[in-house]
Amino acid sequence: MEILRYDLVILGSGLAGLRAGIQAALTSKGKIRIAVLSKIHAMRSHSVAAEGGIAGVLYPEVTGDSFDVHAYDTIKGSDFLADQDAVELFVKLAPEELRFLDHLGVPWSRTPDGRIAQRVFGGMSIPRTAFAADKTGFFIMSTLYDNILRFDNVDIYHDHMATSFLMENGVFKGFTVLDLKEGTLKVFLAKAAIIASGGAARIYGFTTVSYAVTGDGAAMAYRAGIPVKDMEFMQFHPTGVVPAGVLITEAARGEGGYLINKDGERFMARYAPQRMEVAPRDIVARAIIREIMEGRGFIHEESGLGYVHLDLRHLGEEKINTRLPFIRELAKKLVNVDPVYEPIPVRPTAHYTMGGIHTDTYGHVMFDAKNYVPNLWAAGEAAAVSIHGANRLGSNSLAECSVYGRLTGEAAAKYALEASSSMLELSSSLEEAVKREEKRIFDELFKTETNAEDPYQIRGELWRTMDTYVYVFRDEKGLMEAGRIIRDLKNKYKRIRVDDRSRKYNMNLREAIELGNMLDVAEIVIVSALARTESRGAHYRLDYPKRDDVNWLKHTLAYYTPEGPRLDYIPVRITRWKPEERKY
């Protein structure tokens, strides 16, 4: 059993993880050893698929923008569930991140005089979304990956999947990691760690995210006794292409695209008359589903999915080619539709996890409102600070990943510089935990010859259940049915069989482990959604359609118990903006 000791281990190599790695390397000036773990190749993290842009108040003197306006937009967009002190910190640091990324070499789209261009985006009252064509996430990821190579004290471990947290008396000590290339279990002991493992939107079948976004970090933290916050808030991006589910960026609407129903009308006029198509995503998603429900949507003949049209024809070929080239390529290659001549079929698609591991304003992981988990930080989509509250505004996520990558990277590196090497001891209780984990993976998942379940069937059931009952509109009956099905699937999961017995690159084993994580996350989502008897942001209950600030202005914390998630609540931190009615 290989034991690796590092000063800082970063779990996940997306935007937040790589930004944390770079900041940690800069802060420590080469004095600490940093490991970045990724269960796929580091360059393939799902951050590359982000398209629209990254928000920041860059030129307040030109656009009339200010930190207060950005903060207010974010808080109003979050349906007043965001922690306002964290939002104020976030908006102050976002423009510095844009400049830092420019200094690393990101090819921002520019204005004719050479400054960084910014465009209109959903929920933002003033254009503040910087972008690089329509592949912003890809260019930033590519630049961060290229730049992290310049540091000799950063080791990147590709194809290394963490399977559990090693905790000792409530103190974080390290990870057990499955080396997918060789098929062996390794132990990574660390003085400090940053969880940047991404969201969990793959619990849905119709989703914009890649197959690797399975909520591993959140599930592992949950099983280790760390609470997971606000998981009932799953964002549904309004424009996912039908039938593939691939993302059509919000920038398409920001550049002036229209959403049209079967009768040819721009139906957003009835739901958000002021902002129209660039209202926040939860409002647009609900509008589209209402239109489909009331019969004014189209039906896709092959998959049976309802959809509406995203019309970009009036933008003209040149604007589409300059501002939205990737969208044109995707629409043509995946659904044989050229946006210059035809409208694109779109429908709300599971996209982002507002919830995640509970952290404080600076990214330090906490057990509850007061107690910290020593040695552990979380950043990016995996964490819930919470900046996005009940609904995220577009282009705030890339900014959050960058800002919190920086904050946690710096804090963790400073902590690791001071911490002593005696922390990297493998005590006997930890060895026991490692042995148990080894047994769980290699013996229990590989066993069961007879009466075994097929993990792929279970995954298909999970996807169907989540897509049907835990979608944009939810109600008590549907959620209870979903909860029953998920509990049944979790029982079945105990009896699955992994057919592939080889050691190297065993995708069957990896997907079986991911399925376990997905089932845990799905259970938390359903239980949290069932408990929250109000509608706020992305969580809309047909039986409780109003927002209830008296009883529900609080965050949901879900803790692990063998019988299922136990829920607790902590209040939202309000500083300057009192909750008000959310109209666009």
Add this chain to the structure above:
Amino acid sequence: MAESSLQILIKRVSGWFVPIINIERLAYLLHRLTGLYLAIYLPLHIISTHNSLNPIAWAQEMILYGSPLVKIGEVILIFAIFFHGFNGIRLLLVEYFNVCLPKKMPSSLYIEKRLSLDNCQKTLLYLTFVLSIILTILGTLYLLGLLVLW
């Protein structure tokens, strides 16, 4: 397992023959083969013309050169000279002078053609093939005595 030089050589040369996807790749292969052919031909030619000082050896050589195999080899030689020469000029123009490559990169990222391949470079390539073949045919006719050059 250490590889012998022969194994390495075979591996290197077999790399030229990976599946051909575009026509420039074919030109690459022919350029290397014709280059190899010329590189083998030139020393042999020097050695053979050295024998012009010795009448008996020269007569023997002339008989050898009458055989059909050598004649075919001469036709291939003509193609090799013309193709390698014209292709070499095309490569010099594109690689050093960057002829036919875009002077200004496009401002849109929606690219439907390969900027390096789908331009007048293709014309130059077709010209290379066509000229080489035509001149090889003319050269063969000359060898067969069917064509008289003034």
Add this chain to the structure above:
Amino acid sequence: MSEKTSGAVSKLQLSTPEISLKTVSKLITLKVKRYDPDAGRYKLSIYRVSVSRFDTVLDALLKVVRDQDHTLSVRYSCRMGICGSCAMMINGVPRLACMTNAISLGDVIEIEPLKNFPPVKDLFVDMDQMFRKHRSVKPWLIRGDEEEQFTAKKEYLQKPEEVDTYRLFSTCIKCGACMAACPTVASNPDFLGPMVLAQAYRWSADSRDEGAHIRFDIVDNPNGVFGCHFAGACSAVCPKNSDPALAIQLLRKSILRGKR
């Protein structure tokens, strides 16, 4: 066609593809050449799978994994042509499986692991050497004053025309298809390769960069830029049309003329 607004949630949303109305689907054959690491050689697995009009080769492979053979290992992630994981040889041409339509390729599709990379298992190949070569050309922004670079107070100004000179080459997703198509990479394992040289040019041509001469020194040898003889196969197969051949010719001109 209208639906009632009351009733169970499941009726309202029609969200999952249980019902297939009028699907155009076809039964095709996949001939997958897989590498067996225990036996040390390739073996051929033949599968028959039903694909619809929009299914990609990756969708077909995942259907095979799900329904027929759990042991088939395929590298994939984003399924939208941006992560670069699923590059493989499809009917002899290196392509991204997730952006290749299956039905248009005919009745039989031949799939092999990516050429010019050492195979590890099934369709997985080892890309470590390519990424090591990539790191060796210093693919980052080199500035004289590093202290200033990392404590950004003001952004670097860059006109849109200046961005255009290198932006096409920064769309490279590092999938390895160009390395599989290049005959020089096939014959010379020390050759840096089209992806690496294109990235060397991308960073050298960036107007914010000050380290072009350092990179030129690294690539100015027979295993660098001068190993390329413009076979153009790299640009012919690049799934993002990122044109590495163009980058290499521009790089060559810059080196020969002694300036960026």
